[in-house]
Amino acid sequence: MIMKDKIERANILLEAFPYIKRFSGKTIVIKYGGSIMIDDELKVKFAQDIALLKYIGLNPVIVHGGGKEVSKWMEKLGKKATFIEGLRVTDGETLEITEMVLVGKVNSEIVSMINHQGGKAVGLSGKDGSLFTAKRIRSKKNQDLGFVGDIQNVDESLLNTVSEQGYIPVISSIGQSKERESLNMNADHVAEAIAIALKATKLIFLTDVQGLKIEKKLQSKLHLKEAKDFLNHDDVQGGMLPKLTCATKAIENGVEHVHIINGTIPHAVLLELFTDTGIGTMIEP
Ligand SMILES: Nc1ncnc2c1ncn2[C@@H]1O[C@H](COP(=O)(O)OP(=O)(O)OP(=O)(O)O)[C@@H](O)[C@H]1O
Ligand SMILES: [Mg+2]
Numbered sequence: 529m530i531m532k533d534k535i536e537r538a539n540i541l542l543e544a545f546p547y548i549k550r551f552s553g554k555t556i557v558i559k560y561g562g563s564i565m566i567d568d569e570l571k572v573k574f575a576q577d578i579a580l581l582k583y584i585g586l587n588p589v590i591v592h593g594g595g596k597e598v599s600k601w602m603e604k605l606g607k608k609a610t611f612i613e614g615l616r617v618t619d620g621e622t623l624e625i626t627e628m629v630l631v632g633k634v635n636s637e638i639v640s641m642i643n644h645q646g647g648k649a650v651g652l653s654g655k656d657g658s659l660f661t662a663k664r665i666r667s668k669k670n671q672d673l674g675f676v677g678d679i680q681n682v683d684e685s686l687l688n689t690v691s692e693q694g695y696i697p698v699i700s701s702i703g704q705s706k707e708r709e710s711l712n713m714n715a716d717h718v719a720e721a722i723a724i725a726l727k728a729t730k731l732i733f734l735t736d737v738q739g740l741k742i743e744k745k746l747q748s749k750l751h752l753k754e755a756k757d758f759l760n761h762d763d764v765q766g767g768m769l770p771k772l773t774c775a776t777k778a779i780e781n782g783v784e785h786v787h788i789i790n791g792t793i794p795h796a797v798l799l800e801l802f803t804d805t806g807i808g809t810m811i812e813p
Contacts, residue, residue, distance in 0.1 A: 543803060547803075548585070551586050551730075551801060553587070554586060554730075555587040555691070557589045557591065557719055557730070558588055558590050558732045558797060559591050559719035559733045560590055560593065560791070561592075561734050561735040562592070562593035562597060562598075563593070563596060563791075564736050564792050565597065566792075567792075570794060571637075571638075572645070574641075574796075575644065578642050579642055579646045580798070582696050583647075588696055589697050590699065591701065592630075592634060592638055592698065592715060597634055598629045601625050601629050605621075605625060607625070609622075612669075612671055615676055615770065616676065616714075618674040618675040619675070620675065623712055627710060631653050634700065635700040639698050648694055649696040649697075652686070652697055653703070654701070654713070655702065655704045657686030659684075660721065660722075661679070662704065662713060663678060663680050663706075664705065675711050676711065676713070682722060682724075684725045684726055699718065701714065719733070719774065720774035720778045727782060729783070729784050730784065731778045731785075732800060733771050733788045735790070735791055738807075739789060739790065739807075739808035740768065741763065747809050750811045752779045752813050755772060755776050759773060772788075784812070785810060785811070786812075787800055793807065
């Protein structure tokens with residue numbers, strides 16, 4: 529390696545230094561979108577990033593989706609997925625499929641990948657240690673969504689114990705009501721509630737688009753008020769609707785920054801956290 533390249537490498541490490549100092553000991557909640565669980569190489573890079581974050585002293589907490597995978601298995605079983613306001617309409621059978629796919633397959637795959645990269649990940653759903661309880665919700669227009677819930681209460685004690693012991697919690701969006709009914713939740717909502725409960729410094733949504741786009745233009749930095757105004761914009765549709773709603777709620781409840789970033793960029797998490805040029809959409813108070 530020639531001298532110039534060596535210096536460049538050292539500079540890259542130095543660029544990260546102030547960020548490592550700033551985020552050391554801080555909780556960063558990362559919503560790993562189902563939309564980007566497409567490519568094995570990308571999954572490995574995500575797992576490397578997370579293992580590294582923990583090793584250098586941050587507390588990453590992962591909440592994952594898995595929408596595409598759930599829809600794929602529904603199709604295999606002859607069921608068609610339908611959505612209202614970005615939320616999956618969930619009948620009894622859909623709930624069973626969702627729980628099997630998210631807890632049994634997607635969660636366990638993420639856990640094993642992070643462990644393979646040298647991290648110590650542990651898989652949890654809302655049911656484990658009663659991490660969160662949920663209650664049934666209906667759509668804004670009062671339509672029945674079936675077994676779809678929203679988080680009522682988070683008991684963060686298990687997460688704190690797990691994190692303090694050096695483990696990385698990986699959480700799926702299946703919860704349970706007080707009546708012991710299983711409920712499917714939008715993972716963005718779970719990520720937001722967990723971030724608030726843990727007083728996270730950052731909440732990062734990794735998804736399959738550059739960030740929030742309004743009139744085809746990427747919104748790179750938004751204050752809370754602007755983000756809230758966009759909630760009623762016609763361009764905010766489908767999966768972006770819960771994401772932006774949750775982003776604003778998180779900021780209103782003390783999370784310092786929320787990022788919606790393109791998780792199809794290799795090492796998106798490291799780039800976001802440790803370089804001077806952030807990527808995607810950043811929302812702040
Ligand atoms: N204004 C907007 N700007 C950007 N993306 C938008 C907008 N409105 C709707 N979207 C859609 O939101 C999608 C992202 O949400 P989606 O729920 O599909 O993914 P995810 O949340 O990452 O995955 P999962 O729900 O499986 O966890 C984008 O692919 C895009 O099509
Ligand atoms: Mg989504």
